[in-house]
Amino acid sequence: MSSGRLTNFLIPLLAVLLGVIVGSIVMVISGYDPIAGYSALLYGAFGDSYYIGETIRQMTPYILAGLAVAFAFRTGLFNIGVEGQLIVGWLAAVWVGVAFELPKFIHLPLAILAAAAAGALWALIPGFLKARFKVHEVIVTIMMNYIALHATNAIIRSVLSDKGYKSEEIHESASLRSEFLQSITDYSTLHYGIIIALLAAVIMWFLLEKTTKGYELRAVGFNQHASHYAGMNVSNNIVLAMVISGAFAGVAGAMEGLGTFANISVKAGFTGVGFDGIAVALLGGNNAFGIILSALLFGALKVGALEMPSSAGVPTELVDIVIALIIFFVASSYLIRLLLTRVKKEGK
Amino acid sequence: MEYVIEMLNIRKVFGNFVANDNITLQLKKGEIHALLGENGAGKSTLMNVLFGLYQPDGGEIRVKGQTVKISNPNVANDLGIGMVHQHFMLVDTFTVTENIILGSEPTKLGKIDIKRAEQEVRELSERYGLAVDPTAKIADISVGMQQRVEILKTLYRGADILIFDEPTAVLTPQEIQELIQIMKALVREGKSIILITHKLKEIMEVCDRVTVIRRGKGIGTLNVADTNPNELAALMVGREVHFKTEKREATPGKDVLEIKDLVVKDARGVTVVNHLDLTVRAGEIVGIAGVDGNGQSELIEAITGLIKAESGSIKLNGKEILNLPPRKITEAGVGHIPQDRHKHGLVLDFPIGENIVLQTYYQEPYSKNGILNFKNIYDKARQLIKEFDVRTPDEYTKARALSGGNQQKAIIGREVDRNPDLLIAAQPTRGLDVGAIEFIHKRLIEQRDQGKAVLLVSFELDEIMNVSDRIAVIYEGKIVAIVDPKEITEQELGLLMAGSKRKEAGVSS
Numbered sequence: 059m060s061s062g063r064l065t066n067f068l069i070p071l072l073a074v075l076l077g078v079i080v081g082s083i084v085m086v087i088s089g090y091d092p093i094a095g096y097s098a099l100l101y102g103a104f105g106d107s108y109y110i111g112e113t114i115r116q117m118t119p120y121i122l123a124g125l126a127v128a129f130a131f132r133t134g135l136f137n138i139g140v141e142g143q144l145i146v147g148w149l150a151a152v153w154v155g156v157a158f159e160l161p162k163f164i165h166l167p168l169a170i171l172a173a174a175a176a177g178a179l180w181a182l183i184p185g186f187l188k189a190r191f192k193v194h195e196v197i198v199t200i201m202m203n204y205i206a207l208h209a210t211n212a213i214i215r216s217v218l219s220d221k222g223y224k225s226e227e228i229h230e231s232a233s234l235r236s237e238f239l240q241s242i243t244d245y246s247t248l249h250y251g252i253i254i255a256l257l258a259a260v261i262m263w264f265l266l267e268k269t270t271k272g273y274e275l276r277a278v279g280f281n282q283h284a285s286h287y288a289g290m291n292v293s294n295n296i297v298l299a300m301v302i303s304g305a306f307a308g309v310a311g312a313m314e315g316l317g318t319f320a321n322i323s324v325k326a327g328f329t330g331v332g333f334d335g336i337a338v339a340l341l342g343g344n345n346a347f348g349i350i351l352s353a354l355l356f357g358a359l360k361v362g363a364l365e366m367p368s369s370a371g372v373p374t375e376l377v378d379i380v381i382a383l384i385i386f387f388v389a390s391s392y393l394i395r396l397l398l399t400r401v402k403k404e405g406k
Numbered sequence: 407m408e409y410v411i412e413m414l415n416i417r418k419v420f421g422n423f424v425a426n427d428n429i430t431l432q433l434k435k436g437e438i439h440a441l442l443g444e445n446g447a448g449k450s451t452l453m454n455v456l457f458g459l460y461q462p463d464g465g466e467i468r469v470k471g472q473t474v475k476i477s478n479p480n481v482a483n484d485l486g487i488g489m490v491h492q493h494f495m496l497v498d499t500f501t502v503t504e505n506i507i508l509g510s511e512p513t514k515l516g517k518i519d520i521k522r523a524e525q526e527v528r529e530l531s532e533r534y535g536l537a538v539d540p541t542a543k544i545a546d547i548s549v550g551m552q553q554r555v556e557i558l559k560t561l562y563r564g565a566d567i568l569i570f571d572e573p574t575a576v577l578t579p580q581e582i583q584e585l586i587q588i589m590k591a592l593v594r595e596g597k598s599i600i601l602i603t604h605k606l607k608e609i610m611e612v613c614d615r616v617t618v619i620r621r622g623k624g625i626g627t628l629n630v631a632d633t634n635p636n637e638l639a640a641l642m643v644g645r646e647v648h649f650k651t652e653k654r655e656a657t658p659g660k661d662v663l664e665i666k667d668l669v670v671k672d673a674r675g676v677t678v679v680n681h682l683d684l685t686v687r688a689g690e691i692v693g694i695a696g697v698d699g700n701g702q703s704e705l706i707e708a709i710t711g712l713i714k715a716e717s718g719s720i721k722l723n724g725k726e727i728l729n730l731p732p733r734k735i736t737e738a739g740v741g742h743i744p745q746d747r748h749k750h751g752l753v754l755d756f757p758i759g760e761n762i763v764l765q766t767y768y769q770e771p772y773s774k775n776g777i778l779n780f781k782n783i784y785d786k787a788r789q790l791i792k793e794f795d796v797r798t799p800d801e802y803t804k805a806r807a808l809s810g811g812n813q814q815k816a817i818i819g820r821e822v823d824r825n826p827d828l829l830i831a832a833q834p835t836r837g838l839d840v841g842a843i844e845f846i847h848k849r850l851i852e853q854r855d856q857g858k859a860v861l862l863v864s865f866e867l868d869e870i871m872n873v874s875d876r877i878a879v880i881y882e883g884k885i886v887a888i889v890d891p892k893e894i895t896e897q898e899l900g901l902l903m904a905g906s907k908r909k910e911a912g913v914s915s
Contacts, residue, residue, distance in 0.1 A: 270768050270778055273760070273767050274767075277753050277756065281754065283750050284749070285753070286732065287710075287750040287751070288732075288736075
């Protein structure tokens with residue numbers, strides 16, 4: 059039991075390490091100094107309080123996107139549509155933030171709930187199609203991503219602005235921004251969203267592991283036939299799992315809309331956060347606590363990378379390569395598991 | 407003495423687990439040699455060593471007197487060793503010939519010479535009396551025929567030592583008889599056979615010698631003529647085994663399950679349960695005897711609500727339960743030991759503890775206000791693990807890690823503990839060894855004695871004859887006869903199952 063847990067912890071760690079090593083080989087081949095490169099990355103992520111603030115701000119939507127992917131995965135579904143659900147959540151949050159004027163203790167929760175509801179609704183469609191007609195959720199969610207992207211762009215142009223490219227700024231009463239958090243991090247863009255993200259991780263853990271509904275969702279995820287035999291309603295549980303996953307994704311959008319940007323602008327392409335969520339969930343072992351750690355890593359890589367071109371002359375593209383390598387090694391965890399057992403055997 | 411295969415003092419270790427501990431098996435030319443042992447005794451490991459899938463950690467293998475090293479299955483093939491697997495390795499959409507030549511296709515100018523291959527397959531089939539049509543599609547032929555295709559596959563590759571891995575597990579009684587004839591024909595033609603099995607009757611009927619292994623150790627090799635089933639069972643299990651399950655006369659009470667005029671169609675719209683009537687009373691075990699595919703699975707799935715019936719009536723204690731959702735039927739008092747324990751019976755990736763509450767997780771004391779009470783769940787699991795002798799490291803172990811027999815015991819524990827009025831047991835002992843079978847039969851009879859109605863479906867005639875108080879014969883979706891097990895022979899029952907009328911089968915009453 060404990061050795062199994064240790065391996066589960068060791069594998070992502072080794073994957074990251076291997077990604078870093080192969081990344082430095084790539085840097086050397088391309089004529090850059092990997093030590094300088096990684097020092098810049100590290101400094102850019104944790105070097106002073108400003109960078110730490112930025113890293114935490116960046117990890118916030120990653121946690122939620124990772125939770126969305128992981129929740130679906132734990133219940134036997136592959137939600138590739140987190141990106142789209144995040145975008146509609148972002149739009150819904152900003153819309154509520156702009157359209158209403160309410161006291162903060164109503165306005166802010168309302169905006170976040172609107173984002174969750176929008177994401178849930180966006181995920182309801184593939185969930186329903188899967189449960190009712192056995193349409194594969196991967197295909198539907200991918201398509202829903204494009205619908206989300208272009209539909210929100212149209213709404214931003216025609217409804218939230220007068221043919222402009224971005225909405226108005228949300229009212230202060232719907233904002234997650236915090237002067238206190240900004241002041242202690244040397245005026246970074248850190249906002250209260252991190253608290254919501256950490257809370258969401260606890261909710262996901264509690265829901266899946268401790269509740270009766272979570273038991274049902276996990277059972278359906280592992281074995282639909284046995285769940286049917288046991289008297290569970292398989293279709294309803296599939297839809298519910300997608301809806302909950304979508305709600306997490308929608309809240310991830312709210313973090314951007316109410317915290318980081320305070321508005322929504324027309325997007326030329328996907329934000330990428332939803333897709334990175336797949337990697338975050340994978341690296342975090344689809345486990346709430348693991349996702350927090352892997353979101354921290356991804357946040358640090360994303361933010362730290364900004365420092366690499368200026369202080370080490372390493373292009374940001376190389377950071378993307380390192381991230382890709384890490385994901386590659388996580389995905390091939392079987393290989394690492396094999397290596398680990400071999401090392402253990404020889405150790406004996 | 408001429409041995410075609412000698413496995414001497416084979417030792418195979420996995421981690422700390424000794425799967426084979428100095429086992430010796432010597433196969434004479436032209437004999438049928440049984441390899442007997444319980445599940446997990448190390449039979450498969452030993453045969454995988456012979457077939458080159460595992461490398462032994464000690465010992466020596468000789469083929470026709472020569473010491474050999476079998477590093478992979480191709481080497482085994484070249485040495486003339488062929489394996490007829492328990493789970494067939496056939497491509498459903500290919501023809502018999504295409505399956506047989508797969509991997510060693512005869513070619514002419516880079517094109518497969520299917521005509522020549524068909525001719526060769528036909529000749530082989532005729533020579534050993536297999537009666538296989540080389541042009542038939544695998545999907546269209548019976549399980550017994552598919553097994554013959556597997557046999558042909560090994561013969562086509564020139565095997566003269568054949569390993570049969572539990573070949574009768576999937577066959578009907580008639581098909582088993584035919585297989586026995588085929589095996590005898592193979593031996594007459596100079597082949598040698600190793601038969602892996604835990605069915606003693608088959609060994610007595612067809613084998614020349616038998617090697618018994620128990621918990622990885624070789625117990626010894628006996629001449630079948632000098633032994634008997636009781637001795638073999640005792641050697642295999644390590645204690646006395648009772649075949650005839652002890653039971654007193656049934657004292658049936660009121661009707662618990664009443665099925666009238668039930669019609670069920672399968673997914674393709676074919677009527678598989680055809681106006682079926684059946685009654686099971688409290689305090690009796692009704693066994694459904696029939697060849698696989700005569701509507702047994704659909705009958706049970708319709709009773710338990712897993713599929714919808716077309717028409718008819720199913721009453722439990724006088725209350726209509728036809729086409730109710732599975733949960734309502736479960737709550738009404740039906741326990742179900744499903745035919746496929748991996749598909750329906752267990753969530754394999756859940757711990758045993760969570761599997762124990764698969765139908766009751768939402769009820770108190772396992773759940774309150776939507777929150778699970780793991781203490782109560784695992785307390786129950788511990789109790790049932792003890793009561794039903796489920797061998798598992800602990801209640802947190804995933805169901806997947808348990809052996810088939812222990813998985814089945816856990817399911818039976820769960821179903822019996824819910825205290826249902828009707829207990830349905832579909833193939834409850836499939837793939838289990840004699841020790842576990844004995845245990846499960848005892849439990850079923852215990853349920854009967856407590857006044858429960860028990861409906862047993864099995865393809866094993868022994869089991870049906872042994873455990874049932876009444877036997878209902880199912881043929882093409884209908885109950886064609888109800889017979890008393892004390893007044894019928896297996897042969898007569900077999901004929902009824904094949905669709906003969908009662909008179910022809912020689913049953914008077």
